[in-house]
Amino acid sequence: MTTLLDDLLNMEAEEIWKLNERPDADGLRAKEQIYYEDVNEGDELPKYIYKPTPTHLFRWSAAIENFHRIHYDLDFGLNHDRNPSILVHGSWKQSVAPQYLKDWTLPNGWPWKARFEHRAMLVPGDVLIMWGRVTSKYEKNQMGFIELEIGMKTQDGIESMPGTATVVLPLRNGPPIPYPFVPPAD
Amino acid sequence: MTQQAPPTALTPEVQAMVGVSGDIVESWGVMDAEYMRRFTQALMDPDPRYWDDEFAKSTRYGQIIAPPIMVSYLASRIRPDQGDPITAAFEENPESDGIGSVERPGELPPVPTNLVRVLNAGNEIEVYAYPSIGDKIFFQNRYSDIRERLGRDGTPFLIITRETRFWNQDDVTLCITRASTIRR
Known part of the structure; x- marks a missing residue:
């Protein structure tokens, strides 16, 4: 149950x-x-x-060859895209x-x-x-x-x-x- | 004084895009065990149907299968004969997100609209069969639907749906995905 x-x-x-x-x-x-x-x-x-975790996100990025930095580059995510952190895909x-x-x-x-x-x-x-x-x-x-x-x-x-x-x-x-x-x- | 209706975003040129298809594309490579290992581990799906040959033979599928949605990632891999668009993107723009300039085979022609802001409106997946090890994957994109909606301020926007059918070398449809985007 x-x-x-x-x-x-x-x-x-x-x-x-x-x-x-x-x-x-x-x-x-x-x-x-x-x-x-x-x-x-x-x-x-x-x-x-x-x-x-960041490791899970990095592993997913690598597995599907998605190189979008918002998923693994915290500095880029915070300061370029103004996101709260790196983002789950x-x-x-x-x-x-x-x-x-x-x-x-x-x-x-x-x-x-x-x-x-x-x-x-x-x-x-x-x-x-x-x-x-x-x-x-x-x-x-x-x-x-x-x-x-x-x-x-x-x-x-x-x-x-x-x-x-x-x-x-x-x-x-x-x-x-x-x-x-x-x-x-x- | 009568109020004028806002101009429609669903022009005849936009409507004419419904049904427009891209080229049929044969994905580079085949469905292989190592790619599937990386994918299913990253997905955190430990299903033995993906890796235990003996067990897989005892299932209704009779062989190792792959997650249905995996074909969409296999199909979007950068082909080795495409050069190195990732390095090129960063050479041109160090602030690049690394993916914007990558050309994907089978892309559709752009919808002729001056609405440039793009938002994700949702996804659909229909599953018909599982890919198997060694499968060649083919796919074709098409605009399956374009409709107009009005925003809260009365401004029209578009919802554009791109459908992709994936099939194998035996012409068995594996899955159909639909991705809808809002264009404002």
Whole structure:
């Protein structure tokens, strides 16, 4: 049972960090399927907690070859772009979102689509909470579609990435989700 | 006295850009295990489907897979036959952010508007299949939507959406991304 987002936001940053539910490799290997019938409107997904440091930001810049100095050059960020610090990449946040949906739908569901906006500037020292909440569900073509509200909040409750997502879960006695994924015709 | 409506930003020339596509681009290199190791470690996603060959064979995918959004970063890598635009950027301007002057293959022609301020309005991703090790990645950009909105002061602005489809050597669509920008 995941800690509710509202409860997390009433905690100190260090308490939030202790409730991180990001799975390790073995957890992902052994992930048990969530079926459509298991999910109800209002359910919350596990919370992925991050504490980005300058090293994390530098590693992401290097991995995706993004050389924008606002992400690793503190002097440039403060004095040229007048930012509060070096900034967490929007590209990292938007890569966490599909990972989060993938993990939740493993092993046989499908993280079909997500849309989100980038709002707040995130900096090293922030504690970040990737969260999701079921807003509705419906069946179509013998697949279970789950509509989600998703986001990444700071420990202060500032929403940095408000968004929505649609994922597909198998029905308990239904056929496998097609792969490659074929969405139903409208 | 009747008030004059503000001039529209959605001119016929701007509207004509909807549907305009860039060149089809074959990304340099292939989806490889080392690039994926660096990407997934930086993402902090330890999924063994990305690196444990034996386990990956037991999954529904039957092989190692890659994060879907990784193709967008693979596609934007600077090609070695492009020279060294990063060094050139800093030689021209020591205050450069190092990326502004890098030309990306497959870019779209600019939208003909005098609205020059650019703000990020949001992103979308649709996922259809996972890339695999050894995949060649192809992509094509297009303007999928341009719409006009009015600011609080009644001044029109544009929301421009650029869609990118990524596919592999077997013509399997991997994912579609959309990036919307506000032009004020």
